[in-house]
Each structure stands twice: as C-alpha cells, then as structure tokens.
Amino acid sequence: MSELKPSQTSVQNRSTRGAKRRFGLALLPALVLSTGAQAIATAPVIATPALLSAQDSDPNKMGWMQGFPPASDKRIKAADGSFFTFPALRYSVSHMRQFMPTVEVSRGIGAPLPLPVSKKLDAAIDNLKFTPWDSKQSMSFADSLANNYTDGMLILHKGEVVYERYFGALAENKKHAAMSVTKSFTGTLAAILVAEGVLDSNKKVAEYVPELKDSAFGDATVRQVMDMTTGLQYSEDYADPNAEIWAYSAAGNPLPKPEGYTGPVGYFEYLMQVKKQGEHGDAFGYKTINSDALGWVISRVTDKSVAELLSEKIWQRLGMEQDAYYQVDELGIPFAGGGLSAGLRDMARFGELIRNQGQWQGEQIIPAAAIKDIQQGGDPEDFAKANYRQLEGWSYRDMWWVTHNKNGAFAARGVHGQTIYIDPTAEMVLVRFASHPVAGNGANDGTSLPAYQAVADYLMKKN
Amino acid sequence: MSELKPSQTSVQNRSTRGAKRRFGLALLPALVLSTGAQAIATAPVIATPALLSAQDSDPNKMGWMQGFPPASDKRIKAADGSFFTFPALRYSVSHMRQFMPTVEVSRGIGAPLPLPVSKKLDAAIDNLKFTPWDSKQSMSFADSLANNYTDGMLILHKGEVVYERYFGALAENKKHAAMSVTKSFTGTLAAILVAEGVLDSNKKVAEYVPELKDSAFGDATVRQVMDMTTGLQYSEDYADPNAEIWAYSAAGNPLPKPEGYTGPVGYFEYLMQVKKQGEHGDAFGYKTINSDALGWVISRVTDKSVAELLSEKIWQRLGMEQDAYYQVDELGIPFAGGGLSAGLRDMARFGELIRNQGQWQGEQIIPAAAIKDIQQGGDPEDFAKANYRQLEGWSYRDMWWVTHNKNGAFAARGVHGQTIYIDPTAEMVLVRFASHPVAGNGANDGTSLPAYQAVADYLMKKN
Known part of the structure; x- marks a missing residue:
C-alpha cells in the first residue's frame, strides 16, 4: 500500500x-x-x-x-x-x-450450547490497576487493551462470562486470526490422541510418516516435536532475508507459484527437506514447522486433516456458535502452525474445556489425562536455553506455554498478542484477540501478563 | 489435471x-x-x-x-x-x-430455528414414476437423481421436510455452490428494497450508480436490470473464445492479474465499460452482468455488500444453521451473479420463506409485496424472444424463473442443475444441489422438471 x-x-x-x-x-x-x-x-x-x-x-x-x-x-x-x-x-x-x-471447521448444524453469563464486571475490571514490567507508573486494565491493540477480550470466571469487549473490526459474530494460538489446538489434538492410545509419543516421527525419514524430523520422537525440543535448521527471524521462514512461506503459499519456482510445494514437501541442527531433546526451540510436522502425524494416524479432527473432537462437541476455518496450502492442507481463525466466544469455550480438565457442561469431552499432560508443563531447563529474558521459569508442553507461576497459569499465544490464558487457581479463562503492530509478544507481554494477573487476583478476592 | x-x-x-x-x-x-x-x-x-x-x-x-x-x-x-x-x-x-x-454471510450466533420434519416420504418419493421429456420410457424419481448428478435433494411440504438425501461430497453440514441460484438472492434483495421504498425500480441505474452513466447500464431502469431486459453487448457462450464472459471472468478473478494485463480490475470496473446492443426493454436476455450491476445498485443504496445485506435481511432472521459465503473479486466485492455457497437445509428455509409470502414461523420477515412481485412473473413475450425451446410460456422476474404453469411454480436455477423450485399450489419447496457435467440446464431439465411435477402431484393427492 x-x-x-x-x-x-x-x-x-x-x-x-x-x-x-x-x-x-x-x-x-x-x-x-x-x-x-x-x-x-x-x-x-x-x-x-x-x-x-x-x-x-x-x-x-x-x-x-x-x-x-x-x-x-x-x-x-x-x-x-x-x-x-x-x-x-x-x-x-x-x-x-x-x-x-x-x-472449514464445522460446528455441525445443531443449537450452540449457551455460554453462561454471570453478573458482568466490565467496569470493575476496566478500572483494575497494575504495574507494567519495567515501569513505575500503574496502568488500568482498560488502558492496557488500547495499549496492546486489543480487538476483543473475554474473561470467564468459574465458567461464566464476567467481561466481554470488542473493538475495531471484530464483533461477537466475527472471526479473528488466532495465528500461533493455532499451535495449541494442534498440540491438544495430539495430546488427546496420546491419551486415547492412538498415538505413541515415544515413537519416532518416521514410524508414522515414512516420508520424513530422511529429514531432521525422522529420528525425533513425537514427544520432541510436541514440545519443540527438536534440533532443526530453521530460523524464524523476520529480520533475516535468508531465514528459512521465507522458503517455508513460499512453499505454503496457495497462490500459483511464480515462473521458475523450483522449491517445495506445500507444507509437507517443505518438511521433508528440513536439515538437522544440533541434537533432538537438548533444548526448546520455538519453530513453527514442528506444529506442521505434528499435523502431518495427526493426519496420518487419523486419516483426517487437523480441520476435520478439530471439528469432530472439539467444535461439534462443545456446541460452538460459529464454524472456524484454516488457511490452506495449494494442496488443501490446513496450516497447523498458524492458520486458524475463530470467534472469540468459541475460543473461550475451548479455554474453559481445558481449564475444566476436558469436561464441558458435565460431560467428559476429551480425556483428562491430555489436560494433565499440558498443565504439568515441559522441562524449564530446556526452555531456559531458548533465552526468553522475560519468561523466566516457563516451559513449553504440547504446544502450550506453561508459566509455572504460583497460580499454575498456562497459555496459548499468538504473535500479535492473541492468547488463551488459563489460570486454574483463579478459575479464570481469559481470551484475547489483538493486532499489535509488532510481531512478537515481547512487545506486549509487559502490559499484558501483569494485567491478567491483576484480574486473577481480583477474581480470587471476590470469592 | x-x-x-x-x-x-x-x-x-x-x-x-x-x-x-x-x-x-x-x-x-x-x-x-x-x-x-x-x-x-x-x-x-x-x-x-x-x-x-x-x-x-x-x-x-x-x-x-x-x-x-x-x-x-x-x-x-x-x-x-x-x-x-x-x-x-x-x-x-x-x-x-x-x-x-x-x-461470509453470517447467520449470527444464536440457536438455529428448527426445520420441522414431517413423516418422511423418502421411499415413496423415490419410487414415483414420471416420463422424461422426449422419451417414451418412464423413470423413477430416484433414478432421476443419479441421472442428473444430484448432490443433495430436500423437499418441504407445507413447511415440513418430507424428503432429504445427500450424495458424494455433500452432507447436511456442508455447503455447495449455488451458482446462478445466487441471482435469485440478489433479485430478492432488490425486490425487498423496492417494497420497502428504499429503491425505485423506475429510476435509471445511473441515478444510483453515476459511475455506470456512460455504460450500457446508464440509461436502463433498475427494473430492466432486475428482469434482464437490458440491451447489452455481452455473450455468455462458452463455446466462443471471444465471448465477453472471458473478459468478465478475468476482471473478477481474485488471483493476481498476469503480467501485462490491462483490462478492468474487479466486477465493477468491467461493468463500467459494457457497451449497448439493441434497446433496453425489448427482450429478455440472460446475462450475468445484470446481477452484478444490480448488486452494485443494492450496495450503493444500502451501503452494504450483498453478503452483509443477505445476512441482515435473511440469514440472521431465518435462524439459519450454517453461515453461507460468497466468492469475491480482488477488491473484496461479492460475486452477486453466481458466487454464493450455502447449506441445502438453509436453501430450503429460504425457499419456504418465499413460498410463505415472506413469513417465517409466524413472523413477516420480508415484505409480502416483494414475493408477489416475483411470483407474478415478467412478460412471457419478452421471454419468448430469447428462444428457450423447452421453456415455453415462462418468464423472468426479479431474477427468478417463472413457469406460469397450472401450479404457478417458479424457480431459482443454477447452471449445473441447482434449483430452488417453489410450487405454491402443491405447497411444495424442492431444493437441489447438483454437479451435472454439462453447464446448462437444457441437459437436465427433461429429467428434472417432470420429476418435480410428479412429486407435486403426489403431494397434492396425499392431501
């Protein structure tokens, strides 16, 4: 433009x-x-x-x-x-x-299951004060929303809506790109399959997807892929024009390839030629291609795309209000690493399912063991090697970010500030869509995470 | 391939x-x-x-x-x-x-309004016999479905489902391209706006869309566009590589334009340069660009896209089960001439709304005057000039095909056999999605229209 x-x-x-x-x-x-x-x-x-x-x-x-x-x-x-x-x-x-x-991720055609509404606390929560990281001045929760280019924020307490706001182009009947929050859906699907005994996370990836045998993924375990402790030659540094991210983007682009293009076509062809760098299992390294490799494993064992499986396991079971959708490559393969768009209220339903150990309105929808596995987190030592200065003590498990803070909070996180933030102690699920100009949560965490904590503290005191 | x-x-x-x-x-x-x-x-x-x-x-x-x-x-x-x-x-x-x-055409986020189910008559209807045109051998209704590459068929009698079948890639929670059935939605939206007094069908198109002043549409009335009695230099003959249809297709194609492309970009730019051929008001001439010109008029008077208006006037009001969607050009303009995809059951809801004079489950959703205007039909003499050998006595009004048969049936029709067929006398709404290999209803009408009549006769006898 x-x-x-x-x-x-x-x-x-x-x-x-x-x-x-x-x-x-x-x-x-x-x-x-x-x-x-x-x-x-x-x-x-x-x-x-x-x-x-x-x-x-x-x-x-x-x-x-x-x-x-x-x-x-x-x-x-x-x-x-x-x-x-x-x-x-x-x-x-x-x-x-x-x-x-x-x-599409079909919700089916029946009536949605209502999302219970409690006494709304919009004004009280808007007025909550917190101190941003590296700051001496306090900020209100309401100001943090604008500060972080929030498009929608919904908070559940004990399963009931206590806060709901939309801004800009978003509305209750619209959808928003979840970006890397998508990964947590992919990881959850895999955790479900593991809990169901359909997928063995100790097996090598190549046992499920022989086409990946000669790639870096071949001798990684499914667990290493799920936790992103693989050793892969792959950079997502946007500032580097030679970063592998661009070749991956080109492969997954569904538009016709330019004249003379000789690279891989589609996500899966790209994955087949990823080279190893370092050893698997040594350290956490946040690389989107793990999510798409996991998507491939999932599709191989279920004979369903991640979109179909998400519909079957989650979307149709939770009585979602809206269909969701995935962007696809030119072979129609959904982008399991970042392609989901969905409604904010449906993201909240999913968050509540996770907080509630896989139960939804009295029914066990997904195995509790899958949620336990997510919530226990990964190895903080592996995580520390990735040098997230501001996320000390965190870990990454099943494609969820686990804070290991005193409340045991864990989250799905998207690059422009999207989140599903689950605080089990405060019995709180907070979902946000955002479109922060800076592509990286480092730009907004300092005015997001302490704001979420302030809401958790407030809700716990209200009890 | x-x-x-x-x-x-x-x-x-x-x-x-x-x-x-x-x-x-x-x-x-x-x-x-x-x-x-x-x-x-x-x-x-x-x-x-x-x-x-x-x-x-x-x-x-x-x-x-x-x-x-x-x-x-x-x-x-x-x-x-x-x-x-x-x-x-x-x-x-x-x-x-x-x-x-x-x-998207949003259905909103509430519960769908149920589609009542009567005693299902699937087997009885499948066994109905009729004689195809130009044939001496009778055919069963079930055989006509396969004969016409039917993907889905749903029949309502007095507002209740009596028949529902899906084939191939279609299912109750999937959507299907409506193609030119889309035009009848566009025409209905315009008829609603006329009935509401928002749109004056006697006015010239250029009064609403000044950008069309120098095109063939400029001095046509909105009514002439709604009934496709405009005189336009425009051919939809697929067999002619010089037919204007191909330039229109290129303009509306949302993919990046090829190097050196100098033609119009998007549907609207194309419409601005359509030349006149003959006189307006003389004869019916089936030309898709009328529907897109009407879409432009509709958007100009409502400040909404046809997708937004269809959601507001119909989709959210009828308690549809699924969102619908339109394909768009590269400016995001929905293809009002053929871009709608929707669920079969939702198409049936729309058909029932029309049959029921704009009422839906006791409420007047759209003005009865709009439906009266559709149902009265256009001028069969204008229609006859278009030489539809097999559609003698028919007319075209508000982008609906009106049979003027003894039952007063009228229909929306898509090029691969899609239809919403409304028989007011038999109190029947029949909706079909199909993917007939031949792009033209001439290939399937002979085994479709008499089959529909057989069902109507059967339902009337059952009363």
Missing part, C-alpha cells in the same frame, strides 16, 4: 523485502502468521514512536475496504503481501478468508 | 482453452459459475456418451484431495482453472472456499 509511510510499517514489513526479492513471490503470510515467539533476548526491542495508536488505526476509522468499490487508497490486497503490514493488518486479521483459500 | 481424458472433460473445459490463451490467465470460474441459462435453441445438445456416471464420478470414489498429502493425480488446483471441469467439479462445488478467497 503505497500510502503507508515507512514509519508506519511494521518491523516485519521492512524485513520481508529482501525475502520477496529472493523468492520472487507475493508472500502470503504463511509464516508471518505463525510465530507466537516472544521477541528473544538477542533481538533488539524495536522503538516504534511513529506508530498509529489503537484508536487511530481502528480499521473502521481508517476506512479499509469500505465503499463500493473501496477507494484505491483504501484497498487491501493479499497478492503483494502488504495486507499483513500495520495498520492494514488490523483489518486483515478479522478477514483472513477474504484474502486466501480456506477450509 | 493431466489424467483426464478429453472424452471425460466437460464442454466448458474444451471451450475455455481459446479464452485462456487469449487472456493469458489462469481462469477462476467467475463466470463459468454464473450462468443458469438453459442451453438455448441455437446451441446443439451435446452428446457426451463417454461421461462417467454419477456413481463413478462420486468424489469420494474418485479420491479427489484424499490423503496427506493427496497423490499427485488426485489433486485439484484452482490456479489452472481445471478445478471446474468434470469430474473434478463434483468435488469442487462442495469446496469452493478451498480454491479462492471468500466472504
């Missing part, structure tokens, strides 16, 4: 130019969508003083895609990749299907 | 090759999807003896897109246009969103 000044474009936008040249490809955000990584210690914190505020970048205010037809400076097109640069991405995250092929 | 033998490809496949060369473009089926036209008298009836039967072309049996990843000879890709050639199209019609960008 030529009307964007460089100062308004996101970090990822500036960094993709080299990759675009290299691959000669209009990049769809296969991977740009995928990472839920904290900005790691080695990456500089980006100063973005010229960024538009949440209010000023509200997609309705900006007029994106409004009018019949939209004015030429209000159009957003997927083809050149600019649809996922700030501030256009604030529109795009709620309209992913308008830019790319997708497949 | 290289594995297709020429004898198995559809008429439209053979005829598109020239157009592909001419536009240098991977054709998405913007227009291939659009026409609900009867094969007209001047077009030869195509003999297709080598076509696979409905059973043998069942997408599950053929294995399209099955496996992880699908085998190379089982893949269907939108990019080269082959996804809409028989037999692949039998898969594609139920998976349109997997091949292209789409926008």
